[in-house]
Amino acid sequence: MQPMITVSNLKKTYPGKVPTPALRGISLEVAKGEFVALTGRSGAGKSTLLHQLGLLDTPTEGTLHLNGTDVETLSDAERTEFRLKNLGYVFQEYTTLIIELTALENVYLPHMAAGGATRHYREEAAELLRLVGLGGRLDHYPNELSGGEQQRVAIARALVNNPKILFADEPTANLDSVSAKTVLELFAKLRSEMGQTIVLITHEPEDVRPYVDRTIWLSDGLIEKIETRNARS
Protein backbone atom coordinates (compact mmCIF):
# COMPACT_ATOMS: atom_id res chain seq x y z
CA MET A 1 0.00 0.00 0.00
CA GLN A 2 1.27 3.49 -0.84
CA PRO A 3 2.37 5.35 2.28
CA MET A 4 0.41 8.46 3.22
CA ILE A 5 3.59 10.24 4.30
CA THR A 6 7.05 9.59 2.88
CA VAL A 7 9.94 11.59 4.25
CA SER A 8 13.42 11.13 2.88
CA ASN A 9 16.55 12.65 4.38
CA LEU A 10 14.64 15.72 5.54
CA LYS A 11 16.84 18.50 6.88
CA LYS A 12 15.95 21.90 8.25
CA THR A 13 18.51 24.49 9.28
CA TYR A 14 17.36 27.84 10.66
CA PRO A 15 19.47 30.64 9.20
CA GLY A 16 21.21 33.20 11.40
CA LYS A 17 24.67 34.33 12.41
CA VAL A 18 25.14 30.79 13.59
CA PRO A 19 22.88 28.51 11.48
CA THR A 20 20.95 26.11 13.69
CA PRO A 21 20.26 22.62 12.37
CA ALA A 22 16.90 21.46 13.72
CA LEU A 23 16.41 18.39 11.55
CA ARG A 24 19.50 16.58 10.39
CA GLY A 25 18.20 13.92 8.02
CA ILE A 26 14.87 12.36 8.92
CA SER A 27 13.53 9.52 6.84
CA LEU A 28 10.28 7.78 7.65
CA GLU A 29 7.05 6.49 6.20
CA VAL A 30 3.58 6.68 7.69
CA ALA A 31 0.94 4.38 6.27
CA LYS A 32 -2.63 5.40 5.50
CA GLY A 33 -4.72 5.15 8.66
CA GLU A 34 -1.69 4.94 10.91
CA PHE A 35 -1.65 6.82 14.23
CA VAL A 36 1.89 7.97 15.03
CA ALA A 37 3.22 9.84 18.03
CA LEU A 38 6.37 11.97 17.89
CA THR A 39 8.10 12.46 21.17
CA GLY A 40 11.42 13.57 22.57
CA ARG A 41 12.96 16.24 24.74
CA SER A 42 12.52 19.96 24.07
CA GLY A 43 14.61 21.01 21.06
CA ALA A 44 14.63 17.47 19.66
CA GLY A 45 12.97 18.72 16.45
CA LYS A 46 9.42 17.43 16.96
CA SER A 47 7.61 20.70 16.16
CA THR A 48 10.02 21.49 13.32
CA LEU A 49 9.29 18.10 11.77
CA LEU A 50 5.54 18.60 12.18
CA HIS A 51 5.78 22.06 10.58
CA GLN A 52 7.50 20.52 7.54
CA LEU A 53 4.95 17.70 7.35
CA GLY A 54 2.06 20.14 7.77
CA LEU A 55 3.47 22.40 5.00
CA LEU A 56 3.74 25.33 7.36
CA ASP A 57 7.44 25.60 6.56
CA THR A 58 9.80 24.43 3.84
CA PRO A 59 12.70 22.08 4.52
CA THR A 60 16.27 23.00 3.68
CA GLU A 61 16.91 19.63 2.09
CA GLY A 62 15.22 16.29 1.46
CA THR A 63 11.96 15.21 -0.08
CA LEU A 64 8.43 14.96 1.25
CA HIS A 65 5.50 13.15 -0.32
CA LEU A 66 2.02 13.49 1.15
CA ASN A 67 -0.67 11.18 -0.19
CA GLY A 68 1.55 10.54 -3.20
CA THR A 69 2.12 14.23 -3.98
CA ASP A 70 5.64 15.61 -4.10
CA VAL A 71 4.81 18.75 -2.14
CA GLU A 72 8.11 20.42 -3.01
CA THR A 73 6.78 20.94 -6.53
CA LEU A 74 3.72 22.87 -5.32
CA SER A 75 3.50 26.65 -5.49
CA ASP A 76 2.54 28.63 -2.37
CA ALA A 77 -1.09 28.81 -3.51
CA GLU A 78 -1.13 25.09 -4.29
CA ARG A 79 0.34 24.28 -0.87
CA THR A 80 -2.42 26.34 0.75
CA GLU A 81 -5.05 24.52 -1.30
CA PHE A 82 -3.40 21.20 -0.41
CA ARG A 83 -3.45 22.10 3.29
CA LEU A 84 -7.12 23.07 3.08
CA LYS A 85 -8.27 19.88 1.39
CA ASN A 86 -5.89 17.25 2.76
CA LEU A 87 -4.45 18.34 6.08
CA GLY A 88 -5.77 19.28 9.49
CA TYR A 89 -3.53 21.04 11.98
CA VAL A 90 -3.96 21.50 15.71
CA PHE A 91 -1.51 23.92 17.28
CA GLN A 92 0.17 23.56 20.62
CA GLU A 93 -1.23 26.84 21.91
CA TYR A 94 -4.93 27.09 22.39
CA THR A 95 -5.01 30.78 21.39
CA THR A 96 -5.10 29.97 17.73
CA LEU A 97 -8.76 30.67 17.12
CA ILE A 98 -9.98 33.69 15.16
CA ILE A 99 -11.15 36.01 17.94
CA GLU A 100 -13.91 37.64 15.88
CA LEU A 101 -15.58 34.32 15.09
CA THR A 102 -17.75 32.18 17.33
CA ALA A 103 -16.79 28.59 18.07
CA LEU A 104 -19.13 27.42 15.31
CA GLU A 105 -17.78 29.97 12.83
CA ASN A 106 -14.17 29.10 13.67
CA VAL A 107 -14.93 25.49 12.90
CA TYR A 108 -16.80 26.03 9.66
CA LEU A 109 -14.46 28.68 8.21
CA PRO A 110 -12.15 26.11 6.50
CA HIS A 111 -15.19 24.22 5.25
CA MET A 112 -16.63 27.44 3.86
CA ALA A 113 -13.28 28.26 2.20
CA ALA A 114 -13.28 24.79 0.65
CA GLY A 115 -16.64 25.51 -0.98
CA GLY A 116 -19.08 23.73 1.29
CA ALA A 117 -22.78 24.49 1.09
CA THR A 118 -23.91 26.85 3.87
CA ARG A 119 -26.42 24.57 5.59
CA HIS A 120 -24.11 21.60 5.23
CA TYR A 121 -21.04 23.15 6.81
CA ARG A 122 -22.99 24.68 9.68
CA GLU A 123 -24.46 21.29 10.51
CA GLU A 124 -21.14 19.50 10.22
CA ALA A 125 -19.36 22.10 12.34
CA ALA A 126 -22.05 21.87 15.02
CA GLU A 127 -21.80 18.08 14.97
CA LEU A 128 -18.03 18.22 15.40
CA LEU A 129 -18.36 20.65 18.30
CA ARG A 130 -20.85 18.28 19.93
CA LEU A 131 -18.35 15.49 19.33
CA VAL A 132 -15.66 17.40 21.30
CA GLY A 133 -18.17 18.18 24.04
CA LEU A 134 -18.95 21.76 23.10
CA GLY A 135 -22.50 21.36 21.82
CA GLY A 136 -23.66 24.02 24.22
CA ARG A 137 -20.99 26.54 23.31
CA LEU A 138 -21.56 26.97 19.57
CA ASP A 139 -22.13 30.72 19.66
CA HIS A 140 -19.49 31.57 22.22
CA TYR A 141 -16.53 33.69 21.18
CA PRO A 142 -12.99 32.49 22.03
CA ASN A 143 -12.69 34.99 24.91
CA GLU A 144 -15.78 33.36 26.42
CA LEU A 145 -14.20 29.88 26.39
CA SER A 146 -11.61 28.32 28.68
CA GLY A 147 -8.21 27.26 27.32
CA GLY A 148 -9.29 23.63 27.13
CA GLU A 149 -12.51 24.53 25.36
CA GLN A 150 -10.61 26.65 22.85
CA GLN A 151 -8.27 23.74 22.18
CA ARG A 152 -11.23 21.46 21.55
CA VAL A 153 -12.67 24.03 19.11
CA ALA A 154 -9.28 24.04 17.34
CA ILE A 155 -9.43 20.24 17.09
CA ALA A 156 -12.94 20.40 15.66
CA ARG A 157 -11.71 22.99 13.17
CA ALA A 158 -8.84 20.72 12.10
CA LEU A 159 -11.31 17.91 11.44
CA VAL A 160 -13.99 19.85 9.60
CA ASN A 161 -12.73 19.19 6.07
CA ASN A 162 -12.31 15.51 6.85
CA PRO A 163 -8.54 15.73 6.28
CA LYS A 164 -6.55 12.78 5.02
CA ILE A 165 -3.85 13.54 7.56
CA LEU A 166 -4.31 15.19 10.92
CA PHE A 167 -1.32 16.83 12.58
CA ALA A 168 -1.56 17.76 16.22
CA ASP A 169 1.15 19.57 18.15
CA GLU A 170 0.62 18.57 21.79
CA PRO A 171 -3.16 18.86 21.49
CA THR A 172 -3.75 17.74 25.07
CA ALA A 173 -1.08 19.87 26.71
CA ASN A 174 -3.57 22.45 27.94
CA LEU A 175 -6.40 20.07 28.74
CA ASP A 176 -7.41 18.46 31.99
CA SER A 177 -6.99 14.68 32.15
CA VAL A 178 -10.64 13.97 31.33
CA SER A 179 -10.66 16.28 28.31
CA ALA A 180 -7.28 14.93 27.21
CA LYS A 181 -8.59 11.37 27.30
CA THR A 182 -11.69 12.46 25.34
CA VAL A 183 -9.51 14.01 22.65
CA LEU A 184 -7.26 10.97 22.34
CA GLU A 185 -10.28 8.68 22.14
CA LEU A 186 -11.69 10.94 19.47
CA PHE A 187 -8.47 10.64 17.47
CA ALA A 188 -8.51 6.88 17.88
CA LYS A 189 -12.13 6.76 16.74
CA LEU A 190 -11.35 8.87 13.69
CA ARG A 191 -8.52 6.55 12.84
CA SER A 192 -10.51 3.36 13.30
CA GLU A 193 -13.79 4.50 11.71
CA MET A 194 -12.57 6.82 8.97
CA GLY A 195 -9.08 5.55 8.33
CA GLN A 196 -7.62 8.94 9.24
CA THR A 197 -3.84 9.19 9.33
CA ILE A 198 -2.78 11.01 12.49
CA VAL A 199 0.61 12.37 13.53
CA LEU A 200 0.70 13.78 17.01
CA ILE A 201 3.40 15.33 19.17
CA THR A 202 3.41 14.51 22.84
CA HIS A 203 5.61 15.01 25.85
CA GLU A 204 3.76 12.23 27.59
CA PRO A 205 4.31 9.09 25.45
CA GLU A 206 2.82 6.93 28.16
CA ASP A 207 -0.52 8.73 27.93
CA VAL A 208 -0.86 8.16 24.18
CA ARG A 209 0.66 4.68 24.10
CA PRO A 210 -2.75 2.87 24.23
CA TYR A 211 -3.96 4.74 21.16
CA VAL A 212 -1.00 4.97 18.77
CA ASP A 213 0.50 2.45 16.37
CA ARG A 214 4.01 3.82 16.60
CA THR A 215 5.91 6.16 18.83
CA ILE A 216 8.92 7.83 17.25
CA TRP A 217 11.58 9.24 19.55
CA LEU A 218 13.49 12.20 18.19
CA SER A 219 16.74 13.47 19.56
CA ASP A 220 18.89 16.30 18.27
CA GLY A 221 17.11 16.40 14.91
CA LEU A 222 17.37 12.68 14.23
CA ILE A 223 15.18 9.63 14.86
CA GLU A 224 16.52 8.01 17.99
CA LYS A 225 14.20 5.00 18.15
CA ILE A 226 10.81 3.77 17.00
CA GLU A 227 8.46 1.74 19.17
CA THR A 228 5.62 -0.11 17.45
CA ARG A 229 2.41 -1.48 18.94
CA ASN A 230 3.36 -4.99 17.78
CA ALA A 231 6.69 -4.74 19.56
CA ARG A 232 4.90 -3.65 22.73
CA SER A 233 2.34 -6.43 22.65
Added chain:
Amino acid sequence: MNDWRTSLFIAYKSVTRGNKSMLALMVFILSLSFINMLFISGVLTGLWNSEVDLAINLITAHVEVTPQQKPTLKEFIPNEAQLQAQISTIPGVIATTRRYQLAGSLSFDKDKSGQMKSVSGAIIGIDPSRDQKVFTVNDIMLAGSPLTDNDTDQIVLSSALAGGYGTPSTNDLGGVKVGDKVQITYANGVMRTYTVKGIYNDIIGIFETFITAKEAESVLSVANSASQILVKVNTSRSTLASYEDRIRTLAPNLTVKNYTDLLGSIVSFERALNIISDIVSAISIAVAAVTIFVLIYVNALNKRRQIGIMKAIGIKQRIIVNAYIIQSLFYTACGLLIGGLAVFTVLRPLLIAHPIPIIVGLLNLTLAYTPLGVGLGILAFIVAGYLAGRIPAHLVAKENILTAIWG
Protein backbone atom coordinates in the same frame (compact mmCIF):
# COMPACT_ATOMS: atom_id res chain seq x y z
CA MET B 1 -17.30 33.08 -6.07
CA ASN B 2 -16.72 30.92 -3.02
CA ASP B 3 -13.50 32.82 -2.27
CA TRP B 4 -15.43 36.08 -2.32
CA ARG B 5 -18.10 34.63 -0.05
CA THR B 6 -15.41 33.65 2.45
CA SER B 7 -13.68 37.04 2.15
CA LEU B 8 -17.00 38.79 2.68
CA PHE B 9 -17.70 36.65 5.74
CA ILE B 10 -14.28 37.39 7.29
CA ALA B 11 -14.62 41.11 6.48
CA TYR B 12 -18.15 41.25 7.90
CA LYS B 13 -17.09 39.61 11.15
CA SER B 14 -14.00 41.78 11.36
CA VAL B 15 -16.07 44.97 11.00
CA THR B 16 -18.93 43.92 13.28
CA ARG B 17 -16.71 42.38 15.96
CA GLY B 18 -13.72 44.69 15.49
CA ASN B 19 -12.75 47.80 17.40
CA LYS B 20 -15.68 50.23 17.07
CA SER B 21 -13.56 53.26 17.99
CA MET B 22 -11.17 52.52 15.15
CA LEU B 23 -14.09 52.05 12.78
CA ALA B 24 -15.58 55.40 13.84
CA LEU B 25 -12.21 57.15 13.56
CA MET B 26 -11.56 55.73 10.11
CA VAL B 27 -15.00 56.69 8.79
CA PHE B 28 -14.75 60.13 10.42
CA ILE B 29 -11.39 60.91 8.80
CA LEU B 30 -12.56 59.62 5.44
CA SER B 31 -15.73 61.71 5.68
CA LEU B 32 -13.69 64.82 6.46
CA SER B 33 -11.36 64.13 3.55
CA PHE B 34 -14.30 63.73 1.18
CA ILE B 35 -16.05 66.83 2.56
CA ASN B 36 -12.81 68.76 2.16
CA MET B 37 -12.47 67.66 -1.44
CA LEU B 38 -16.13 68.36 -2.28
CA PHE B 39 -16.17 71.69 -0.46
CA ILE B 40 -13.02 73.16 -1.98
CA SER B 41 -13.73 71.94 -5.50
CA GLY B 42 -17.39 73.03 -5.10
CA VAL B 43 -16.39 76.52 -3.97
CA LEU B 44 -13.90 76.91 -6.81
CA THR B 45 -16.36 75.65 -9.40
CA GLY B 46 -19.05 77.88 -7.87
CA LEU B 47 -16.69 80.85 -7.95
CA TRP B 48 -15.89 80.23 -11.59
CA ASN B 49 -19.55 79.78 -12.51
CA SER B 50 -20.47 82.98 -10.65
CA GLU B 51 -17.72 84.91 -12.42
CA VAL B 52 -18.92 83.63 -15.77
CA ASP B 53 -22.55 84.45 -14.93
CA LEU B 54 -21.48 87.92 -13.89
CA ALA B 55 -19.64 88.45 -17.17
CA ILE B 56 -22.61 87.09 -19.17
CA ASN B 57 -25.05 89.34 -17.32
CA LEU B 58 -22.92 92.48 -17.51
CA ILE B 59 -20.75 92.22 -20.63
CA THR B 60 -21.12 89.43 -23.13
CA ALA B 61 -24.61 87.87 -22.99
CA HIS B 62 -24.58 84.27 -24.27
CA VAL B 63 -24.12 84.94 -27.97
CA GLU B 64 -22.75 88.00 -29.72
CA VAL B 65 -23.37 88.92 -33.35
CA THR B 66 -21.01 91.49 -34.86
CA PRO B 67 -20.68 93.02 -38.32
CA GLN B 68 -19.34 91.29 -41.37
CA GLN B 69 -15.56 90.92 -41.45
CA LYS B 70 -15.05 89.24 -44.82
CA PRO B 71 -14.79 89.84 -47.70
CA THR B 72 -14.99 93.50 -46.65
CA LEU B 73 -15.03 94.77 -43.10
CA LYS B 74 -18.31 96.50 -42.20
CA GLU B 75 -18.75 98.91 -39.33
CA PHE B 76 -22.36 98.10 -38.53
CA ILE B 77 -24.94 95.32 -38.76
CA PRO B 78 -27.64 96.49 -41.18
CA ASN B 79 -31.40 95.94 -40.64
CA GLU B 80 -30.85 95.10 -37.00
CA ALA B 81 -34.56 95.14 -36.11
CA GLN B 82 -35.36 92.50 -38.70
CA LEU B 83 -32.42 90.36 -37.64
CA GLN B 84 -33.38 90.61 -33.95
CA ALA B 85 -36.92 89.59 -34.82
CA GLN B 86 -35.62 86.56 -36.71
CA ILE B 87 -33.26 85.55 -33.92
CA SER B 88 -36.09 85.86 -31.40
CA THR B 89 -37.99 83.12 -33.23
CA ILE B 90 -35.26 80.54 -32.49
CA PRO B 91 -36.58 78.21 -29.77
CA GLY B 92 -34.75 78.82 -26.50
CA VAL B 93 -33.84 82.43 -27.24
CA ILE B 94 -34.93 84.48 -24.22
CA ALA B 95 -34.16 88.02 -25.39
CA THR B 96 -32.08 90.03 -27.83
CA THR B 97 -30.79 93.57 -27.84
CA ARG B 98 -28.55 95.71 -29.96
CA ARG B 99 -25.73 97.98 -28.96
CA TYR B 100 -23.66 100.67 -30.59
CA GLN B 101 -19.99 100.80 -29.66
CA LEU B 102 -18.59 104.33 -29.71
CA ALA B 103 -15.30 105.76 -28.53
CA GLY B 104 -14.64 109.16 -27.11
CA SER B 105 -13.41 111.16 -24.19
CA LEU B 106 -15.45 112.33 -21.22
CA SER B 107 -14.71 115.63 -19.52
CA PHE B 108 -15.96 116.92 -16.18
CA ASP B 109 -15.39 120.21 -14.38
CA LYS B 110 -15.83 119.14 -10.80
CA ASP B 111 -15.10 122.48 -9.17
CA LYS B 112 -16.74 124.60 -11.88
CA SER B 113 -13.38 126.32 -12.25
CA GLY B 114 -13.14 125.92 -15.99
CA GLN B 115 -10.54 123.18 -15.59
CA MET B 116 -11.95 119.94 -16.95
CA LYS B 117 -10.61 116.48 -16.17
CA SER B 118 -10.83 114.25 -19.21
CA VAL B 119 -10.67 110.49 -19.51
CA SER B 120 -11.25 108.27 -22.50
CA GLY B 121 -13.66 105.40 -22.43
CA ALA B 122 -16.12 103.21 -24.24
CA ILE B 123 -19.55 104.68 -24.85
CA ILE B 124 -22.31 102.21 -25.45
CA GLY B 125 -25.56 103.02 -27.15
CA ILE B 126 -28.38 100.83 -25.87
CA ASP B 127 -32.11 100.30 -26.22
CA PRO B 128 -32.83 100.41 -22.46
CA SER B 129 -36.12 98.51 -22.56
CA ARG B 130 -34.61 95.63 -24.55
CA ASP B 131 -31.19 95.81 -22.94
CA GLN B 132 -32.55 95.16 -19.46
CA LYS B 133 -33.96 91.85 -20.69
CA VAL B 134 -30.45 90.69 -21.59
CA PHE B 135 -28.25 92.46 -19.05
CA THR B 136 -28.59 93.21 -15.35
CA VAL B 137 -26.86 96.59 -15.20
CA ASN B 138 -30.11 98.13 -13.96
CA ASP B 139 -29.97 95.87 -10.91
CA ILE B 140 -26.66 97.29 -9.72
CA MET B 141 -27.39 101.02 -9.79
CA LEU B 142 -25.54 102.84 -7.03
CA ALA B 143 -27.21 106.18 -7.59
CA GLY B 144 -29.92 107.73 -9.79
CA SER B 145 -31.89 105.65 -12.22
CA PRO B 146 -31.38 103.71 -15.46
CA LEU B 147 -31.89 105.20 -18.91
CA THR B 148 -35.21 104.99 -20.73
CA ASP B 149 -35.63 104.61 -24.48
CA ASN B 150 -36.25 108.28 -25.21
CA ASP B 151 -33.45 109.76 -23.11
CA THR B 152 -31.17 111.65 -25.46
CA ASP B 153 -29.40 114.10 -23.21
CA GLN B 154 -28.68 111.80 -20.30
CA ILE B 155 -26.09 109.15 -19.59
CA VAL B 156 -25.43 106.41 -17.09
CA LEU B 157 -21.85 106.18 -15.86
CA SER B 158 -19.76 103.40 -14.46
CA SER B 159 -18.78 104.01 -10.83
CA ALA B 160 -15.16 103.35 -11.76
CA LEU B 161 -15.35 106.10 -14.38
CA ALA B 162 -17.36 108.52 -12.24
CA GLY B 163 -14.88 108.35 -9.37
CA GLY B 164 -15.71 108.83 -5.72
CA TYR B 165 -16.49 105.16 -5.25
CA GLY B 166 -13.61 103.22 -3.80
CA THR B 167 -9.98 104.06 -4.47
CA PRO B 168 -9.41 107.18 -6.61
CA SER B 169 -7.84 106.52 -10.00
CA THR B 170 -6.28 108.58 -12.77
CA ASN B 171 -8.84 106.97 -15.07
CA ASP B 172 -11.85 108.41 -13.25
CA LEU B 173 -13.54 111.77 -13.56
CA GLY B 174 -12.84 112.70 -9.95
CA GLY B 175 -16.26 112.27 -8.39
CA VAL B 176 -19.23 112.76 -10.69
CA LYS B 177 -22.65 112.78 -9.00
CA VAL B 178 -26.11 112.21 -10.40
CA GLY B 179 -27.31 115.45 -11.99
CA ASP B 180 -23.80 116.64 -12.91
CA LYS B 181 -22.99 117.64 -16.48
CA VAL B 182 -20.42 115.61 -18.39
CA GLN B 183 -19.13 116.54 -21.83
CA ILE B 184 -18.39 113.80 -24.34
CA THR B 185 -16.22 114.31 -27.39
CA TYR B 186 -16.81 111.41 -29.75
CA ALA B 187 -14.12 109.98 -32.04
CA ASN B 188 -15.87 111.48 -35.06
CA GLY B 189 -15.53 114.97 -33.55
CA VAL B 190 -19.12 115.39 -32.33
CA MET B 191 -19.18 117.03 -28.91
CA ARG B 192 -22.22 116.91 -26.61
CA THR B 193 -23.00 117.59 -23.00
CA TYR B 194 -25.11 115.16 -20.95
CA THR B 195 -26.69 115.08 -17.55
CA VAL B 196 -25.67 112.07 -15.44
CA LYS B 197 -28.89 110.15 -14.80
CA GLY B 198 -27.41 107.23 -12.94
CA ILE B 199 -24.23 105.56 -11.75
CA TYR B 200 -23.91 101.76 -11.72
CA ASN B 201 -21.66 99.59 -9.61
CA ASP B 202 -18.81 98.78 -11.98
CA ILE B 203 -17.55 95.86 -9.98
CA ILE B 204 -15.56 94.24 -12.76
CA GLY B 205 -14.04 97.46 -14.09
CA ILE B 206 -15.63 97.77 -17.52
CA PHE B 207 -15.50 101.61 -17.44
CA GLU B 208 -18.49 101.95 -19.77
CA THR B 209 -20.77 104.90 -20.27
CA PHE B 210 -24.29 104.23 -21.49
CA ILE B 211 -26.26 106.47 -23.83
CA THR B 212 -29.43 105.51 -25.65
CA ALA B 213 -29.20 103.92 -29.12
CA LYS B 214 -31.35 106.80 -30.33
CA GLU B 215 -28.67 109.25 -29.19
CA ALA B 216 -25.91 107.03 -30.61
CA GLU B 217 -27.64 107.03 -34.01
CA SER B 218 -27.81 110.79 -33.84
CA VAL B 219 -24.08 111.00 -33.12
CA LEU B 220 -23.12 108.43 -35.76
CA SER B 221 -25.71 109.55 -38.32
CA VAL B 222 -26.98 106.01 -38.87
CA ALA B 223 -30.31 104.24 -38.36
CA ASN B 224 -31.58 100.69 -37.90
CA SER B 225 -28.03 99.46 -37.40
CA ALA B 226 -25.94 98.06 -34.60
CA SER B 227 -22.36 97.34 -33.60
CA GLN B 228 -23.51 94.21 -31.80
CA ILE B 229 -26.61 92.14 -31.39
CA LEU B 230 -26.52 90.32 -28.08
CA VAL B 231 -28.58 87.26 -27.39
CA LYS B 232 -29.65 85.69 -24.11
CA VAL B 233 -30.56 82.02 -24.42
CA ASN B 234 -31.77 79.12 -22.34
CA THR B 235 -28.61 77.00 -22.10
CA SER B 236 -30.43 74.04 -20.63
CA ARG B 237 -32.59 73.75 -23.72
CA SER B 238 -29.84 73.64 -26.36
CA THR B 239 -26.10 73.92 -26.58
CA LEU B 240 -24.47 77.25 -27.31
CA ALA B 241 -23.05 75.80 -30.50
CA SER B 242 -26.51 74.94 -31.79
CA TYR B 243 -27.75 78.48 -31.08
CA GLU B 244 -24.71 79.86 -32.91
CA ASP B 245 -25.40 77.59 -35.88
CA ARG B 246 -29.05 78.69 -36.05
CA ILE B 247 -28.05 82.36 -35.94
CA ARG B 248 -25.38 81.83 -38.60
CA THR B 249 -27.98 80.41 -40.95
CA LEU B 250 -29.99 83.60 -40.46
CA ALA B 251 -27.01 85.90 -40.95
CA PRO B 252 -24.29 84.03 -42.83
CA ASN B 253 -22.14 87.10 -43.43
CA LEU B 254 -22.01 88.21 -39.81
CA THR B 255 -19.63 87.10 -37.11
CA VAL B 256 -21.21 84.96 -34.38
CA LYS B 257 -19.41 84.12 -31.14
CA ASN B 258 -20.43 82.75 -27.78
CA TYR B 259 -19.36 83.97 -24.38
CA THR B 260 -16.59 81.40 -24.04
CA ASP B 261 -14.92 82.91 -27.10
CA LEU B 262 -15.37 86.36 -25.65
CA LEU B 263 -14.10 85.45 -22.19
CA GLY B 264 -10.81 84.19 -23.55
CA SER B 265 -8.90 86.61 -21.37
CA ILE B 266 -10.19 85.00 -18.19
CA VAL B 267 -9.70 81.40 -19.29
CA SER B 268 -6.35 81.48 -17.49
CA PHE B 269 -8.34 82.22 -14.33
CA GLU B 270 -10.41 79.11 -14.89
CA ARG B 271 -7.25 77.15 -15.54
CA ALA B 272 -5.76 78.41 -12.28
CA LEU B 273 -8.95 77.47 -10.40
CA ASN B 274 -8.91 74.03 -11.99
CA ILE B 275 -5.28 73.51 -10.98
CA ILE B 276 -6.05 74.57 -7.39
CA SER B 277 -9.09 72.31 -7.35
CA ASP B 278 -7.06 69.38 -8.71
CA ILE B 279 -4.30 69.91 -6.15
CA VAL B 280 -6.77 70.10 -3.26
CA SER B 281 -8.58 67.01 -4.54
CA ALA B 282 -5.31 65.11 -4.89
CA ILE B 283 -4.28 66.09 -1.34
CA SER B 284 -7.69 65.02 0.04
CA ILE B 285 -7.49 61.69 -1.77
CA ALA B 286 -3.89 61.18 -0.63
CA VAL B 287 -4.87 61.96 2.99
CA ALA B 288 -7.74 59.50 2.74
CA ALA B 289 -5.54 56.85 1.12
CA VAL B 290 -2.76 57.25 3.69
CA THR B 291 -5.32 57.14 6.52
CA ILE B 292 -6.84 53.91 5.28
CA PHE B 293 -3.39 52.51 4.52
CA VAL B 294 -2.05 53.24 8.00
CA LEU B 295 -5.13 52.02 9.83
CA ILE B 296 -5.47 48.87 7.70
CA TYR B 297 -1.74 48.22 8.05
CA VAL B 298 -1.85 48.63 11.84
CA ASN B 299 -4.98 46.49 11.92
CA ALA B 300 -3.32 43.83 9.76
CA LEU B 301 -0.12 43.93 11.82
CA ASN B 302 -2.17 43.48 14.99
CA LYS B 303 -3.78 40.51 13.35
CA ARG B 304 -0.71 39.02 11.71
CA ARG B 305 -0.92 36.06 14.10
CA GLN B 306 -4.53 35.46 13.07
CA ILE B 307 -3.58 35.91 9.41
CA GLY B 308 -0.87 33.28 9.91
CA ILE B 309 -3.38 30.94 11.54
CA MET B 310 -5.84 31.42 8.71
CA LYS B 311 -3.13 30.58 6.19
CA ALA B 312 -2.13 27.57 8.27
CA ILE B 313 -5.65 26.16 8.22
CA GLY B 314 -5.74 26.55 4.46
CA ILE B 315 -7.38 29.93 3.87
CA LYS B 316 -5.92 31.29 0.66
CA GLN B 317 -3.85 34.48 0.78
CA ARG B 318 -6.19 35.91 -1.85
CA ILE B 319 -9.19 35.39 0.44
CA ILE B 320 -7.41 37.14 3.31
CA VAL B 321 -6.27 40.08 1.17
CA ASN B 322 -9.73 40.42 -0.38
CA ALA B 323 -11.25 40.47 3.12
CA TYR B 324 -9.09 43.49 3.94
CA ILE B 325 -9.95 45.13 0.61
CA ILE B 326 -13.65 44.67 1.36
CA GLN B 327 -13.16 46.22 4.81
CA SER B 328 -11.27 49.12 3.30
CA LEU B 329 -13.93 49.67 0.64
CA PHE B 330 -16.61 49.50 3.33
CA TYR B 331 -14.84 52.24 5.33
CA THR B 332 -14.44 54.24 2.11
CA ALA B 333 -18.12 53.81 1.21
CA CYS B 334 -19.16 54.95 4.70
CA GLY B 335 -16.85 57.97 4.41
CA LEU B 336 -18.22 58.82 0.97
CA LEU B 337 -21.82 58.40 2.12
CA ILE B 338 -21.46 60.50 5.27
CA GLY B 339 -19.28 63.10 3.54
CA GLY B 340 -21.64 63.27 0.56
CA LEU B 341 -24.70 63.59 2.79
CA ALA B 342 -23.01 66.33 4.82
CA VAL B 343 -22.24 68.34 1.69
CA PHE B 344 -25.36 67.73 -0.40
CA THR B 345 -28.01 67.67 2.33
CA VAL B 346 -26.53 70.12 4.83
CA LEU B 347 -23.73 72.36 3.59
CA ARG B 348 -25.01 73.13 0.10
CA PRO B 349 -28.66 73.79 1.10
CA LEU B 350 -27.38 75.89 3.99
CA LEU B 351 -25.32 78.06 1.66
CA ILE B 352 -28.28 78.41 -0.68
CA ALA B 353 -30.59 79.41 2.19
CA HIS B 354 -28.03 81.69 3.84
CA PRO B 355 -25.65 82.84 1.13
CA ILE B 356 -22.28 84.19 2.17
CA PRO B 357 -21.59 87.23 -0.03
CA ILE B 358 -18.19 87.55 -1.67
CA ILE B 359 -19.31 90.78 -3.40
CA VAL B 360 -22.55 92.04 -1.87
CA GLY B 361 -25.46 91.77 -4.29
CA LEU B 362 -23.34 90.32 -7.05
CA LEU B 363 -21.34 87.30 -6.03
CA ASN B 364 -22.16 84.74 -3.35
CA LEU B 365 -20.23 81.75 -2.06
CA THR B 366 -21.90 78.79 -3.70
CA LEU B 367 -21.06 75.13 -4.09
CA ALA B 368 -21.32 74.02 -7.69
CA TYR B 369 -20.72 70.52 -8.98
CA THR B 370 -20.83 68.60 -12.18
CA PRO B 371 -21.89 64.93 -12.10
CA LEU B 372 -18.62 64.08 -13.86
CA GLY B 373 -16.54 65.94 -11.27
CA VAL B 374 -18.30 64.29 -8.31
CA GLY B 375 -18.18 60.91 -10.07
CA LEU B 376 -14.43 61.19 -10.66
CA GLY B 377 -13.92 62.21 -7.02
CA ILE B 378 -15.86 59.17 -5.81
CA LEU B 379 -13.98 56.92 -8.22
CA ALA B 380 -10.64 58.30 -7.04
CA PHE B 381 -11.61 57.66 -3.40
CA ILE B 382 -12.69 54.11 -4.22
CA VAL B 383 -9.43 53.42 -6.06
CA ALA B 384 -7.49 54.92 -3.12
CA GLY B 385 -9.53 52.78 -0.70
CA TYR B 386 -8.88 49.66 -2.77
CA LEU B 387 -5.12 50.22 -2.92
CA ALA B 388 -4.91 51.30 0.71
CA GLY B 389 -6.63 48.06 1.69
CA ARG B 390 -4.80 45.79 -0.70
CA ILE B 391 -1.18 46.86 -0.24
CA PRO B 392 -0.88 46.56 3.58
CA ALA B 393 -2.92 43.35 3.67
CA HIS B 394 -0.73 41.88 0.96
CA LEU B 395 2.44 42.92 2.82
CA VAL B 396 1.29 41.14 5.98
CA ALA B 397 -0.40 38.17 4.33
CA LYS B 398 2.65 37.22 2.27
CA GLU B 399 4.67 36.63 5.46
CA ASN B 400 5.87 33.15 6.31
CA ILE B 401 3.15 31.33 8.28
CA LEU B 402 5.28 30.49 11.29
CA THR B 403 6.79 33.98 11.44
CA ALA B 404 3.29 35.45 11.33
CA ILE B 405 2.04 33.16 14.10
CA TRP B 406 5.01 33.08 16.44
CA GLY B 407 6.73 36.33 15.46
